[in-house]
Structure formats: structure tokens, C-alpha cells
Amino acid sequence: MPEAAIAEKTVELRILRYRPASDDRPSFGSFEVPYAEDMSVLQALQTVKDTLDGTLSFRWSCRMAVCGSCGMMINGKPRLACNTFLRNLPPGPITIEPLNNFPIERDLVVTVGDFVKKIESIYPYIIPKEPKTIADGPYLQTPAQLAAYESFSDCINCMLCYAACPQFGENPDFIGPGAMALLQRYNGDSRDGGRQKRLDTIHGEDGVWSCTAVGICSEVCPKHVDPANAVNQNKTNSAFDFFLRFLRKEGAR
Amino acid sequence: MSERRPYRRPMPPNWWAHAPYRAYTARELSGVAVAIYGAVLFAGLISLWRGPDSYDAYLRFLRSPVSLLLHALLLAAVLYHVVTWFQTLPKTMPKLILDGKQVPPQKITQIATLAAGACSLALLLFTLWVAR
Numbered sequence: 001m002p003e004a005a006i007a008e009k010t011v012e013l014r015i016l017r018y019r020p021a022s023d024d025r026p027s028f029g030s031f032e033v034p035y036a037e038d039m040s041v042l043q044a045l046q047t048v049k050d051t052l053d054g055t056l057s058f059r060w061s062c063r064m065a066v067c068g069s070c071g072m073m074i075n076g077k078p079r080l081a082c083n084t085f086l087r088n089l090p091p092g093p094i095t096i097e098p099l100n101n102f103p104i105e106r107d108l109v110v111t112v113g114d115f116v117k118k119i120e121s122i123y124p125y126i127i128p129k130e131p132k133t134i135a136d137g138p139y140l141q142t143p144a145q146l147a148a149y150e151s152f153s154d155c156i157n158c159m160l161c162y163a164a165c166p167q168f169g170e171n172p173d174f175i176g177p178g179a180m181a182l183l184q185r186y187n188g189d190s191r192d193g194g195r196q197k198r199l200d201t202i203h204g205e206d207g208v209w210s211c212t213a214v215g216i217c218s219e220v221c222p223k224h225v226d227p228a229n230a231v232n233q234n235k236t237n238s239a240f241d242f243f244l245r246f247l248r249k250e251g252a253r
Numbered sequence: 254m255s256e257r258r259p260y261r262r263p264m265p266p267n268w269w270a271h272a273p274y275r276a277y278t279a280r281e282l283s284g285v286a287v288a289i290y291g292a293v294l295f296a297g298l299i300s301l302w303r304g305p306d307s308y309d310a311y312l313r314f315l316r317s318p319v320s321l322l323l324h325a326l327l328l329a330a331v332l333y334h335v336v337t338w339f340q341t342l343p344k345t346m347p348k349l350i351l352d353g354k355q356v357p358p359q360k361i362t363q364i365a366t367l368a369a370g371a372c373s374l375a376l377l378l379f380t381l382w383v384a385r
Binding site for chain 2: 103
């Protein structure tokens with residue numbers, strides 16, 4: 001095939017732009033970039049930034065679905081721009097918007113501060129059940145004990161699950177699927193003893209109880225973490241904790 | 254240059270009517286059918302308590318075309334609710350680990366749906382046997 005014929009094929013990107021210094025509200029801008037069979041949406045955005053409009057703002061880093069930076073709404077669905085390929089999208093213009101349910105800082109960049117605070121709030125580290133010195137040797141774990149939490153440790157904090165969650169859209173204070181997956185990663189770990197501390201942070205409407213088991217968070221997760229499972233099994237834990245709190249030994253936390 | 258003015262896009266009030274949330278909305282609404290069916294059975298219990306005349310009227314209502322149509326619709330909705338309920342089941346329980354491996358959620362859904370089907374069939378056969 002002659003090279004000119006390849007270069008002629010283009011794809012239209014409709015990108016939601018927002019420049020806080022000059023725009024009252026976001027509006028769509030349209031860009032035409034050369035199409036290539038192996039091109040990701042991220043590469044298309046980089047082409048726009050390099051050749052058409054250097055002011056276009058978006059987050060990205062690893063280009064291989066590990067860093068979780070390039071989450072955005074592509075044709076209305078929350079996806080990572082780096083592992084969404086043009087060839088897999090239906091023909092016609094591609095609509096690109098910042099992640100739903102988050103305040104827009106600029107163009108495709110959203111505010112992540114609240115999400116980071118939520119992650120910090122659930123004690124995202126192992127609180128050893130029994131402190132050991134190095135001389136005591138490592139904490140051992142069976143394959144079954146690893147399997148109990150392993151998928152939850154695959155979260156890359158891309159926030160696609162939050163963009164998919166209508167209850168987070170309704171209540172921005174809802175702790176949400178991503179932070180709950182991280183909570184379950186530690187509460188499900190056989191070496192951890194911080195379960196009670198973490199459960200205390202998730203009672204109430206802003207805890208697990210905003211969730212109505214819509215389940216789309218798990219469907220959009222690029223790492224198959226199944227955050228819906230993390231939220232919903234902790235509704236049971238939260239309910240048990242509420243009813244059994246009188247039986248708990250004082251100072252057990 | 255560095256002016257910060259985060260813009261919050263409003264949530265559409267009818268988000269539940271749009272894809273991909275429609276399936277969720279249908280699942281939740283089909284729960285209403287379960288409640289209505291429960292109410293129909295409860296009405297039968299009340300008319301049984303009120304006496305033979307009341308119970309005969311209830312049975313006549315059950316045989317009416319309106320009731321048959323209602324029951325056909327309720328059955329369809331309840332079946333949909335059963336299927337989708339068991340699809341949600343694995344999300345609501347702790348991971349099931351057997352032999353160091355996680356049991357796939359689809360497997361849990363399959364077994365639970367089959368068990369529910371078997372129980373319903375057993376109940377149906379038992380009812381037919383009692384009513385014979």
C-alpha cells in the first residue's frame with residue numbers, strides 16, 4: 001500500500017475542554033489526527049498536544065495500564081486511554097471527557113485530593129497482629145491466605161470505578177469502591193490486626209452504606225479487582241460489627 | 254495563569270434510566286414484583302381468616318383473566334429477579350477459597366441458581382402431590 005494512502009486516514013477526537021482562567025463551563029473542541037492501526041487514545045491525545053494544540057492538558061505516565069494516571073471517559077465509558085485502542089472503537093468521532101463524578105481542574109485533569117484523603121483514612125498499611133523482631137523471622141502465609149486478598153492488592157488507583165459509581169456521583173463523601181478495595185486488601189490479610197480500626201471508618205452513609213450494589217465499578221476495573229465485592233462484603237462486616245459491638249472486649253481495638 | 258476553579262459537572266437526575274445503569278434499575282424494580290406477589294399471597298391468608306365467603310371470592314379473583322395476566326407478568330419479573338439476584342450474590346460474600354484457589358464467581362452463581370431451581374421444583378412437586 002502506498003504510504004500516502006495510510007497517512008490520509010484520520011480520526012476525529014471530540015475533547016471536552018475547560019480552561020478555568022477563561023471558560024465559564026466546559027465545552028467540546030474537535031481535533032483531527034492521523035489514524036494508525038496500533039494507536040491508543042493516549043497516543044492520539046499526545047499527537048493533538050504535539051502537533052495541534054499544546055495547551056491540551058491530560059495526565060499520563062506509564063503507557064501500559066500500570067500507573068493509573070490516564071483514566072478518562074471515552075465514548076461515555078470510564079477507561080484507561082493507554083489501553084483503549086482506536087481500532088477497537090466504533091468508527092466515527094471519539095468523544096473524550098474527564099472522569100465523571102470528579103471536579104474538573106483543567107481539560108481532562110480532575111481533582112484527586114478527596115480520593116487520596118479517603119485512601120489515607122482507611123489505614124492503608126499492615127498493622128501487624130503480633131509484632132515480631134527480625135530475629136523472630138518473617139510472617140508466613142499460605143497460598144490460600146494470599147488468595148483471600150490478592151486481587152484487591154492489584155488496584156492501581158485509576159479511579160475508573162468512582163467515575164462508574166452513580167452513588168459516588170450523588171454523594172461525593174461516599175468512601176467509594178477503590179478505597180474499599182484497599183481496605184479489604186488489608187482486612188483480608190492474615191498478617192493484619194487492624195480490622196477493627198478500619199471497620200470504624202466505614203460505618204454510616206459515607207461509609208459502605210451509600211452503595212446499592214450497582215456493580216458497574218467492577219465491570220470497568222482494568223485490573224479485575226472487583227471493588228463491588230470489597231464494598232458489599234463489608235456491609236455484612238459493618239452490620240455484624242454494629243450488632244456485636246456490645247460483646248467486644250473494651251480496648252480490643 | 255495558575256487560577257484554580259474546579260468545575261463540577263452536574264449528575265443527570267435520571268442516570269438510572271441510561272446505559273449502563275438500566276440493568277441495575279430493572280433488577281431493583283423487579284424486586285417490587287416479589288413484594289406484589291407476596292401481597293397477593295398475604296391477601297389470600299387474610300381472606301382465609303375472614304371466612305369461606307371471603308376465601309371463595311379470593312379464589313374467583315385468582316381465576317379471573319386479570320389475575321392470570323398479572324401472575325404471568327409477576328412470574329416473568331420474579332424469574333428475572335432470581336437470575337439477577339444470584340448474579341449479584343458472589344459480590345456480597347467473602348471470597349470463597351478452596352484448595353488455595355478462589356472459586357470463580359460464575360461458579361457460585363451457577364450452583365446457587367441450580368439449587369434455587371431444584372428447591373422450587375421440589376416445592377412444586379410436593380404441592381402437586383398434596384393437592385392430588
